[in-house]
Amino acid sequence: MxxxxxxxxxxxxxxxxxxxxxxxxxxxxxxxxxxxxxxxxxxxxxxxxxxxxxxxxxxxxxxxxxxxxxxxxxxxxxxxxxxxxxxxxxxxxxxxxxxxxxxxxxxxxxxxxxxxxxxxxxxxxxxxxxxxxxxxxxxxxxxxxxxxxxxxxxxxxxxxxxxxxxxxxxxxxxxSDYGILSSCISSDGSMSDILSVSGHFENGNINGYPFIKMDGQSVFKNAVRVLEESAREVCDKACVDIKDINWFIPHQANIRIIKMLGRRLGVEDDKLVITVDKHANTSSASIPLAFNVAKLDGRIKNGDLVLIQGVGGGFTWGSSLVRI
The missing domain is CATH 3.40.47.10 (Thiolase/Chalcone synthase)
Incomplete structure (x- = not known):
């Protein structure tokens, strides 16, 4: 395999x-x-x-x-x-x-x-x-x-x-040994209006609102819901118990989302990799930035089981379970 x-x-x-x-x-x-x-x-x-x-x-x-x-x-x-x-x-x-x-x-x-x-x-x-x-x-x-x-x-x-x-x-x-054990990605375009940048070019002009627009409460509620479902799905696919995860690296958007998600999944705080305090939300860069911080400071080691998650506009989300 x-x-x-x-x-x-x-x-x-x-x-x-x-x-x-x-x-x-x-x-x-x-x-x-x-x-x-x-x-x-x-x-x-x-x-x-x-x-x-x-x-x-x-x-x-x-x-x-x-x-x-x-x-x-x-x-x-x-x-x-x-x-x-x-x-x-x-x-x-x-x-x-x-x-x-x-x-x-x-x-x-x-x-x-x-x-x-x-x-x-x-x-x-x-x-x-x-x-x-x-x-x-x-x-x-x-x-x-x-x-x-x-x-x-x-x-x-x-x-x-x-x-x-x-x-x-x-x-x-x-x-041939180990690596990504399971992944899942999902989307729901019916929620596209809760987080978007609607501006676009047309005939040399910018039409629409060319900046981020967000319904914070809707993003919070739906992010926690879909990420919990996604985490359980990838763990079930890999026949892994969530409690056996060594490190959880969620998208670094908001500490309240991260902590609530951890509680719902039963992941202890000391297994959460958190960099939102230093980096803020860097969108698609947030996961690899957080991973690299934890790798360089010695937390993530060979053989560790790491759960990685992202959620964003679209509405899109996904998870990967990786043996390092």
Missing amino acids: IYTRIVGSGSFLPRTVVSNNDLANDLLYRGIHTSDDWIVQRTGIKQRYLAESDIDTSYMAVESAKMALIDSGIDASDIDLIIVATSTPDCIFPSTACIVQSKLNAKHAAAFDLQAACSGFVYALSTADSFICSGKAKNVLIIGSEKFSRILDWNDRSTCVLFGDGAGAFVLTAS
Whole structure:
């Protein structure tokens, strides 16, 4: 049996760190009142990284990919496929993945972008798993990279405090031993209006609202529900008891969602990997960023069983159960 194994991970964060107090002071000039206490109590976020004007999505993707390739010991020339999960591509086309492929000199890799909002990395992981297990690819590079600061309305306190920029990457390879044990991805387009960016180009103009719009209560309620169902589904598929999971890495959107989900699943707090306080919500980059933090600090070790989950606009969600 062929498994998809994670053999390398990497991450990139911009230089500029913006604390809640920094953000509150900046918003005050716009007549918008918020505070560190208000943000922390509702979200758990204490700071975020914001990309400078000369840093784009592909640059962050490339930097995280370089780290992941070094970690894996696999050369870019041996990569068969590159998938970049992003909602903030450099341009309409070419794909950000093709730009990354060129900058990495990954000459033998096919490349495409995948858009599933904050679920993008889990979708990319599931897609890569299908390529590898079917024998269509041996080595795959998947990246979540987002410059969400480009699509924030800085006059909307309910959304502009939530997001940050960054990128994370995995190198995946075929293995006969262990790796991804089960995956599932799902969607419900009837909920597309609770989290969206409706703006679009038409005849050289931007039509619609080109910033994030969110119904926070609906997102919270539905995120917890679908993620609980998804977690149980992947564990059932793999015949694994949730209590046997070593680490749980959910999408880093809101500490209250993470903690409530943990309680519903019976996952102890010390098994939760939480980076939302430092990174804020980096959309498709949040999972690989959190994974890399826990790997570098020694928490995630070879042989560990890790549950990974994403949820986002679409409405989309998914889970993967991985033996590291």
